[in-house]
Every structure is written in C-alpha cells, then in structure tokens.
Amino acid sequence: MPSATSDARVLIQSLSRAYAATxxxxxxxxxxxxxxxxxALVQVAYMGLVGTxxxxxxxxxxxxxxxxxxxxxxxxxxxxKDNKEFKDLPPExxxxxxxxxxxxxxxxxxxxxx
Amino acid sequence: xxxxxxxxxxxxxxxxxxxxxxxxxxxxxxxDAHRSAAAELFASSADGSFGDLESTYEAVxxxxxxxxxxxxxxxxxxxxxxxxxxxxxxxxxxxLFHAVRISGxxxxxxxAGVYDGVVARLKAVIKDxxxxxxxxxxxxxxxxxxxxxxxxxxxDAESTFHxxxxxxxxxxxxxxxxxxxxxxxxxxxxxxxxxxxxxxxADAEVDPSMIGVVKxxxxxxxxxxxxxxxxxxxxxxxxVDADEYKGPITTSASVVRGVSSFASVVSxxxxxxxxxxxxxxxxxxxxxxxxxxxxxxxxxxxLSFLENNRVFVPLILSLPSKxxxxxxKDQLKVEVTTVFGSAAPPLKVNLVQVLGSDSKVITSEKxxxxxxxxxxxxxxxxxxxxxxxGKYSLVFEISLQEVEQETAYATGGTNTESVFITxxxxxxxxxxxxxxxxxxxxxxxxxxxxxxxxxxxxSANHLQKLRLSFQLTTPLGKTFKPHQVFLKLKHExxxxxxxxxxxGLVEKFYYLxxxxxxxxSVGDAVMENSFLRALGHLDLDLPEAPEKAPRPPAxxxxxxxxxxxxxxISHIFRAPEKRPPKELSLxxxxxxxxxxxxxxxxxxxxGVNFKNFPSLPGPAAFASLFHAGIGAVLxxxxxxxxxxxxxxTLKYLGFLGIFLVFVGHRTxxxxxxxxxxxxxx
Numbered sequence: 179m180p181s182a183t184s185d186a187r188v189l190i191q192s193l194s195r196a197y198a199a200t201x202x203x204x205x206x207x208x209x210x211x212x213x214x215x216x217x218a219l220v221q222v223a224y225m226g227l228v229g230t231x232x233x234x235x236x237x238x239x240x241x242x243x244x245x246x247x248x249x250x251x252x253x254x255x256x257x258x259k260d261n262k263e264f265k266d267l268p269p270e271x272x273x274x275x276x277x278x279x280x281x282x283x284x285x286x287x288x289x290x291x292x
Numbered sequence: 293x294x295x296x297x298x299x300x301x302x303x304x305x306x307x308x309x310x311x312x313x314x315x316x317x318x319x320x321x322x323x324d325a326h327r328s329a330a331a332e333l334f335a336s337s338a339d340g341s342f343g344d345l346e347s348t349y350e351a352v353x354x355x356x357x358x359x360x361x362x363x364x365x366x367x368x369x370x371x372x373x374x375x376x377x378x379x380x381x382x383x384x385x386x387x388l389f390h391a392v393r394i395s396g397x398x399x400x401x402x403x404a405g406v407y408d409g410v411v412a413r414l415k416a417v418i419k420d421x422x423x424x425x426x427x428x429x430x431x432x433x434x435x436x437x438x439x440x441x442x443x444x445x446x447x448d449a450e451s452t453f454h455x456x457x458x459x460x461x462x463x464x465x466x467x468x469x470x471x472x473x474x475x476x477x478x479x480x481x482x483x484x485x486x487x488x489x490x491x492x493x494a495d496a497e498v499d500p501s502m503i504g505v506v507k508x509x510x511x512x513x514x515x516x517x518x519x520x521x522x523x524x525x526x527x528x529x530x531x532v533d534a535d536e537y538k539g540p541i542t543t544s545a546s547v548v549r550g551v552s553s554f555a556s557v558v559s560x561x562x563x564x565x566x567x568x569x570x571x572x573x574x575x576x577x578x579x580x581x582x583x584x585x586x587x588x589x590x591x592x593x594x595l596s597f598l599e600n601n602r603v604f605v606p607l608i609l610s611l612p613s614k615x616x617x618x619x620x621k622d623q624l625k626v627e628v629t630t631v632f633g634s635a636a637p638p639l640k641v642n643l644v645q646v647l648g649s650d651s652k653v654i655t656s657e658k659x660x661x662x663x664x665x666x667x668x669x670x671x672x673x674x675x676x677x678x679x680x681x682g683k684y685s686l687v688f689e690i691s692l693q694e695v696e697q698e699t700a701y702a703t704g705g706t707n708t709e710s711v712f713i714t715x716x717x718x719x720x721x722x723x724x725x726x727x728x729x730x731x732x733x734x735x736x737x738x739x740x741x742x743x744x745x746x747x748x749x750x751s752a753n754h755l756q757k758l759r760l761s762f763q764l765t766t767p768l769g770k771t772f773k774p775h776q777v778f779l780k781l782k783h784e785x786x787x788x789x790x791x792x793x794x795x796g797l798v799e800k801f802y803y804l805x806x807x808x809x810x811x812x813s814v815g816d817a818v819m820e821n822s823f824l825r826a827l828g829h830l831d832l833d834l835p836e837a838p839e840k841a842p843r844p845p846a847x848x849x850x851x852x853x854x855x856x857x858x859x860x861i862s863h864i865f866r867a868p869e870k871r872p873p874k875e876l877s878l879x880x881x882x883x884x885x886x887x888x889x890x891x892x893x894x895x896x897x898x899g900v901n902f903k904n905f906p907s908l909p910g911p912a913a914f915a916s917l918f919h920a921g922i923g924a925v926l927x928x929x930x931x932x933x934x935x936x937x938x939x940x941t942l943k944y945l946g947f948l949g950i951f952l953v954f955v956g957h958r959t960x961x962x963x964x965x966x967x968x969x970x971x972x973x
Contacts, residue, residue: 213894220884224880228871273960274956285932285941285945
C-alpha cells in the first residue's frame with residue numbers, strides 16, 4: 179500500500195532529523211551501544227552455528243557486550259542535559275562511574291572466560 | 293587305595309582320642325614322665341649353674357625328691373653355694389637361706405666354722421627385722437643348718453613366734469610386714485613354715501595356747517580355699533591384681549608346705565577335712581606335666597609334703613587303661629596309691645554303680661574288686677556284668693580295712709571314672725538293590741558280604757531308588773547304631789558325593805550320567821572293626837541337565853589357574869566434544885571485530901576530536917596517565933586470561949586501581965572545573 183510505505187519513510191525521516199539534533203557526545207554513546215549489541219549478535223550467531231560447547235565462554239562474551247551496553251545506557255541517561263533527574267550530577271562523575279563499573283565487569287568476564 | 297583304607301581307622305582313632313582326652317586329664321600319680329619333664333625344664337647351663345640361687349635350689353630340690361642324681365653337677369653346685377656362704381656378713385638372708393638349703397639337699401660338706409658365721413648372721417637378722425620374708429629366710433636357714441647336724445638353738449623363740457604371729461590377719465592370711473595393708477595367702481604359707489621352724493629351734497617349749505591360736509588360723513585359712521567342680525581344691529590370692537601375685541600353683545604349694553611343716557612339729561591333729569587335702573593332691577596331680585620350672589618345683593615339692601604328712605595322706609584312684617575290649621576279654625584294673633605311687637594301706641575297692649550315657653543307671657550291684665598283691669592292682673572281670681559296648685561312667689568306693697587308718701588317709705568317698713568298652717560289631721544281612729518305588733518291590737537284589745570288598749554291578753535311572761541295607765549287632769546280641777555311616781559315590785570324572793542317609797537327589801548328581809563307584813564306610817568309637825568297603829559300581833542314567841542346573845565343580849584344581857591375571861579393563865573416557873572447524877572459528881573472530889571497526893568509522897564520521905584534551909602540561913600528564921592506567925588495567929586483564937591467576941591479578945589490580953582512582957580524580961576534576969569555567973565564561 180503506497181501510503182504505508184510512504185508513511186514509514188516520512189516517519190523515519192522525521193526521526194532521523196530529530197536525532198541529528200542530539201548532542202555529539204550522546205551520539206558517541208549511542209554508537210558505542212550499537213557496537214556492543216552488534217558484537218553480541220555476532221557471538222550468538224556463532225553459537226547458533228557451532229553449538230554451545232564452551233558455554234561459559236559464550237556467556238562471558240555475550241554478557242560482556244550486554245553489560246557494557248547497559249552501562250553505556252546508564253551513562254547516557256546521566257550525561258543527558260535534558261534529564262532533570264541528574265541535573266546536579268557532573269558528567270565527569272558519571273563517566274568515572276562508567277569506567278569503574280566497566281573495569282569491574284571486565285574483571286568478572288575475564289575470570290569467567292576460562 | 294591304601295590311603296582310603298586308612299581313613300576310617302584314622303577317623304576312629306581321632307574320635308577316640310577326642311572323646312577320651314577330657315577324661316585322661318584326670319589324675320595319674322607321679323611317674324617317669326614327670327622325671328623327664330623335670331630334667332628338660334631344669335636344664336642347666338654349660339657351667340653347671342641353674343641361674344640364680346633360688347632357681348638352683350628349686351632344681352636341686354626337685355631332683356632330690358624325684359631321685360634324679362647327677363654327680364657331675366653336684367660338685368659345681370656345691371662350690372657355687374659355698375661361695376655364697378663364705379661371706380655371710382655381706383650376703384642378704386635370702387641368699388644364705390638358699391645356699392644353706394642347697395648344701396643340705398646335695399649333702400655338700402661345709403666347714404663348721406663357716407656355718408657358725410652364717411648362724412650368727414641369721415640370728416642377728418631375726419633380732420632386728422620386722423619383715424615376714426626376713427623371718428622366713430633366717431629361720432629356714434637356721435633350721436636347715438640344724439638338720440645337717442649342726443647344733444643350733446634359738447633363744448628367745450617366744451618373742452620371735454609373737455612377732456611372726458603379730459602379722460596374721462583375722463581371715464587366716466598374713467601380711468608381709470607391719471607397714472603393708474594387703475594380706476596374702478602365699479604369705480600365710482611361708483609364715484606357717486617359719487613358725488614351724490621356730491618351734492623346732494626353740495630351746496624351751498612354746499606356749500601351747502599360742503599354738504592353739506595358730507591352729508585356728510590354719511582352719512580359717514582353709515575356709516578360703518577355692519575349688520573346681522571335679523573335687524579339686526586350690527588356694528589363690530583374693531586380689532588377682534595385687535603386686536606380688538604368684539598364681540594358684542605357687543600359692544597352694546606355699547600353704548601345703550606351711551601347713552605340713554606346722555603339723556609335723558606340733559602335737560595333736562589339725563582340724564582340716566580330708567577331702568580338702570585330697571582336693572589339693574588332685575589339683576597338683578591335675579597339672580599333669582608342668583610348663584615352667586617354677587611350676588614343676590612347686591608341684592613336686594607340694595606333692596612330696598602331701599605324700600607323708602601328719603594331717604591326711606591322700607590316696608589316688610586311677611585307671612591304667614580307660615579302654616576295655618570285650619574281644620580280648622580285658623579286665624577292669626584300678627590302682628590306689630599315694631601321690632608318688634607308693635603302696636596304700638590295705639583297702640578294698642568296690643564298684644558301686646555303672647552309669648551309661650545320659651547318666652542312665654546300668655547296674656547298681658556292689659561288686660568288690662579283687663586285689664593282685666604283686667602288681668598292687670585291683671581288678672574285676674567285666675564279662676559277667678553283661679555290659680554292652682559303649683561309653684560308661686564307673687563309680688568306685690574305697691574303704692580302708694583298718695578303721696584307725698581313716699584318720700591318717702584321705703580317700704575321698706566315691707570316685708567316678710569314665711571308660712570305653714569296645715567290641716567287635718557283627719555285620720550281616722547286607723543287601724543292595726534297585727527298587728522301582730517306595731513300596732520296595734525290588735528289581736534286583738544282591739547279597740553283600742561286608743567283610744570283604746565286593747564287585748556289585750548295578751544300573752539305575754533317576755526314577756528308581758537305590759537301596760542298601762545291613763544289620764549291625766553287638767557282641768551281646770543287641771542292635772547297634774553306629775556313629776558314622778557314609779556312602780560314597782564316585783564318578784569317572786572324579787566327582788564325588790557323600791551321603792549320610794541313603795536318599796540321593798538327582799540334582800545333587802549334577803546331572804552327570806555314567807558309572808559311579810560305590811563305597812561304604814561304617815565307624816564308631818566303640819567299634820573295633822570299623823570298615824571302609826568298596827561295593828562295586830552303579831551305572832546311573834540321568835536326564836539331560838536343564839539350563840539352570842548347577843554345573844559340577846571344576847575338577848582341575850590347578851592353583852595357578854585360579855589366581856591368574858584377569859582380563860584387562862580399559863577405561864572408557866568421555867568422548868571429547870565436537871569442535872567446529874578452525875576456519876569457521878577464525879572467520880567468526882574476524883566477524884566479531886567488524887562492529888568495532890564500524891564503531892571507529894562512526895566515531896570519525898561524528899567528528900570525534902581530542903580538543904578537550906588538556907593543553908597545560910600538568911593536567912595533560914594526568915590525563916595521559918589516566919588513559920595509560922586504563923590501558924594497563926585492560927592489559928592486566930588480558931594477562932589474567934592468558935596466564936595469571938585471580939589472586940595475582942587482584943593484587944596488581946589493587947595497585948593499579950588505587951593509582952587510577954587518584955589520577956582519574958585529578959583529571960576529571962580538572963576537566964569538570966574547566967567545563968564549569970567554560971559555562972560561566
């Protein structure tokens with residue numbers, strides 16, 4: 179139905195225009211999240227192909243990606259200037275938390291990797 | 293074949309031996325067997341000594357009583373004793389006591405002067421001591437010197453008597469000295485011996501009332517005597533775990549010595565029942581051939597004191613042979629002697645009762661045994677008694693012919709002894725046959741002569757029954773039921789079956805058909821002609837074995853084949869997981885890196901720059917360190933995955949973390965202040 183596709187196109191265009199307005203640092207974070215999730219998907223696809231044999235390694239890899247994505251989302255929330263809740267939190271502090279949590283996550287991941 | 297013939301004879305002997313042994317431990321008088329046992333136990337070492345003085349004395353005294361003379365040793369032992377006597381002042385009383393007694397027993401010639409010195413020393417010991425053992429040794433030594441012909445008199449004997457008596461207890465036992473609390477039966481024995489010695493050595497008569505008190509003590513002591521069921525009496529200490537526990541043989545011997553010695557020096561009789569003296573004699577004889585030299589000495593010396601003592605002389609009744617054969621018309625023979633085998637006074641022996649197994653009374657007629665003076669044996673023909681073969685208990689009664697002798701001799705009333713009466717068992721009416729059913733309509737019967745081997749040939753199948761019958765009669769014509777009856781069937785492949793009754797089960801034969809050899813063995817302790825006979829052979833026709841039937845036991849008994857190595861078990865490991873091909877894994881590793889590349893490209897497209905990197909050197913340094921720190925942590929993680937363990941990693945992480953926190957704090961606070969300035973600016 180031509181109207182459906184054209185409506186979808188209009189919707190996507192408006193979304194992308196709106197997205198272009200977001201500040202660069204948030205875009206960086208979004209890109210990072212996309213990167214992490216993509217890595218996770220690649221690993222899941224591999225697992226689907228060859229089986230779950232070193233299951234701990236698989237879990238470790240996937241959880242590392244998902245975990246870091248989650249932390250990045252948290253960072254984005256805290257850094258976003260439009261977010262009233264975190265108005266008083268300096269972004270550097272949020273970034274420091276992000277770094278620290280990532281380091282702990284990756285320690286656990288490396289231990290579980292085997 | 294010869295081996296199989298011997299088997300029932302051996303069985304019979306074994307059975308007889310096993311059955312007779314409990315009765316053969318009944319008392320027999322001292323005999324040559326005791327002499328050789330003593331010679332073995334008291335073997336002297338090369339230089340002619342038997343060890344220390346006490347052991348030497350025990351050896352010498354035992355040989356003296358048994359009449360064993362060894363002239364070669366006498367000289368050496370006399371010299372050994374003389375050495376001890378030479379310096380009395382330095383030797384303890386115990387050594388002098390044994391040395392003097394050794395000289396007395398061997399008849400060594402000792403200088404009178406030497407004995408004077410010894411006497412003086414022993415008298416000094418008596419004056420000073422309070423200990424029972426010291427009294428015993430010194431009084432005993434003096435007594436022995438007096439017996440050897442030297443003149444010794446103990447002045448002030450009454451006070452010595454008192455001192456020894458003071459150590460007695462109310463139950464007839466004695467203490468060793470005034471300090472010890474425990475009383476001992478052994479001590480009572482040596483105290484009585486010492487008191488007897490004092491009475492002999494005294495220059496004046498000892499107060500008769502004191503002697504009466506001691507007589508009472510002896511009666512009380514005999515109240516503590518212990519006994520076994522068969523009339524044996526013995527003395528033992530009250531507390532087995534006491535310091536100086538010596539065992540029943542030593543303790544009983546000590547009491548016998550003491551009581552006999554005391555009875556021989558005092559006038560009047562001691563009020564002790566004769567059965568206890570007889571019980572003590574039975575105890576010592578019942579030891580048989582003793583195992584240790586000390587036990588041997590105590591046994592022989594105690595028996596020698598019992599042989600002729602003034603209390604009661606025990607008379608022992610014994611049977612030279614416990615197996616009487618009806619076939620050879622054996623006579624029942626009984627001996628009554630003293631413990632050392634000397635003749636008893638004139639007496640009569642009556643057979644009062646004959647009891648069969650289960651104590652069933654066979655006859656109660658009193659039969660007097662006739663006396664054979666030459667061999668000192670009482671005998672009786674048993675044929676007129678009409679007693680059949682079997683095991684019996686005979687009850688005897690001894691009665692002394694002179695009534696006054698009854699106060700001097702202990703006979704023990706009735707004595708019970710067990711005997712076996714054996715005879716030839718007649719076997720006849722032997723038949724063997726196969727019958728079709730229980731009713732016994734015999735298909736084929738053959739008469740057997742069981743006095744010799746037979747060669748019967750039979751055949752049967754599993755539906756028929758094998759019947760073997762025979763009759764056994766005793767010499768008196770009664771039917772006899774033997775103790776052991778076996779029928780043995782032996783297959784060609786050497787599989788054997790033993791039947792105690794005559795019903796065989798097909799399954800027991802392992803379903804092996806074929807030819808079986810038959811053997812019959814009949815035996816009993818009282819049967820003089822037990823036999824093992826080959827009867828012939830039997831062809832058995834048995835049905836096929838069903839699958840679950842037991843197989844015959846494997847006949848090849850090669851011991852090595854039983855214990856050879858077993859089959860090797862190989863461990864089955866878990867099959868390893870299937871791994872994907874290497875190329876695929878590598879491909880996907882590359883694929884994993886793709887999003888990272890995409891990330892970097894995206895960053896560049898977004899216009900990422902390092903503008904905010906602090907330009908001033910100080911903050912710049914911190915910023916660099918911050919990044920370096922993060923990089924170091926990540927490197928540490930890689931190392932952790934590759935080779936480090938968790939604890940090392942945590943240790944380094946700790947250091948790096950602290951560093952990173954510090955540096956990061958500086959950097960970020962600088963950046964935040966910088967951005968705040970920018971905002972306000």
